[in-house]
Amino acid sequence: MLNPLRSEAEAFRFLLYVLVVAAVIAGLVLLGRALF
Amino acid sequence: MEAASVTQGSHAGVHDEHGHGPPEANRSSRVEPQLLGMLLFIISEVMVFGAFFTAYFFIRVVGGAEWPAEGDHLPKLIAGVNTAILLSSSFTMHWALESAKAGNRFGLQAGIFTTFGLGATFLFIQINEYVHLGFAPQDSAQGSVFYGLTGLHGAHVAVGLTLLAFTTIRAFRGHFTPTEHRGVEVPGIYWHFVDVMWVVVYTTVYII
Numbered sequence: 351m352l353n354p355l356r357s358e359a360e361a362f363r364f365l366l367y368v369l370v371v372a373a374v375i376a377g378l379v380l381l382g383r384a385l386f
Numbered sequence: 387m388e389a390a391s392v393t394q395g396s397h398a399g400v401h402d403e404h405g406h407g408p409p410e411a412n413r414s415s416r417v418e419p420q421l422l423g424m425l426l427f428i429i430s431e432v433m434v435f436g437a438f439f440t441a442y443f444f445i446r447v448v449g450g451a452e453w454p455a456e457g458d459h460l461p462k463l464i465a466g467v468n469t470a471i472l473l474s475s476s477f478t479m480h481w482a483l484e485s486a487k488a489g490n491r492f493g494l495q496a497g498i499f500t501t502f503g504l505g506a507t508f509l510f511i512q513i514n515e516y517v518h519l520g521f522a523p524q525d526s527a528q529g530s531v532f533y534g535l536t537g538l539h540g541a542h543v544a545v546g547l548t549l550l551a552f553t554t555i556r557a558f559r560g561h562f563t564p565t566e567h568r569g570v571e572v573p574g575i576y577w578h579f580v581d582v583m584w585v586v587v588y589t590t591v592y593i594i
Binding site for chain 2 (some may be wrong): 354355357358361362364367368369372375376379380381
């Protein structure tokens with residue numbers, strides 16, 4: 351399981367994960383606003 | 387006096403068979419104390435950011451207020467470029483630690499120095515953004531939350547830069563080896579935490 355507080359490498363992977371999730375959420379919200 | 391200090395130093399933290407020296411510190415965790423301290427600090431910081439995000443979502447979701455306040459404008463593009471700068475610094479931070487682990491001193495020094503430079507650039511651009519925004523924290527609830535969230539994050543960047551400054555100086559003084567690099571690892575975890583928080587702040591405050 352990913353634990354961002356265990357090591358720098360895992361914290362870095364967690365950052366990339368958050369980046370992807372944030373991009374997906376932002377994309378969905380902007381798409382929803384454009385459609386509705 | 388000096389001899390006494392050296393003798394005492396060699397037994398620091400050890401309760402020897404003659405009963406000399408302080409008793410060994412109790413360790414209830416398998417995690418090393420230096421790392422555990424940073425972990426607990428970051429967990430408390432997540433809660434601080436959570437309080438500020440509560441105010442943000444209260445205004446937007448519960449209060450249904452316009453975001454940003456009417457007449458205000460948030461420079462999304464400049465903040466986006468600034469986001470790219472800060473995210474780049476996490477890559478150089480990771481490079482620095484991997485270099486330290488591999489015994490690549492140039493990579494360590496270049497990586498940590500570049501990380502510091504990118505972080506300082508981020509903070510400079512953010513301060514410049516504040517100067518040109520055109521609204522103040524006291525103008526509206528939205529303004530208060532905007533400056534509160536971004537300012538809280540900026541303060542964390544400043545703290546991170548302080549840690550990185552010490553790490554940079556140590557790297558150039560020849561510290562850190564492939565086996566001993568906690569002085570890079572712990573600031574690295576903190577720096578990635580600062581970047582994670584910015585991704586959340588940028589997405590919620592500027593984009594959504």
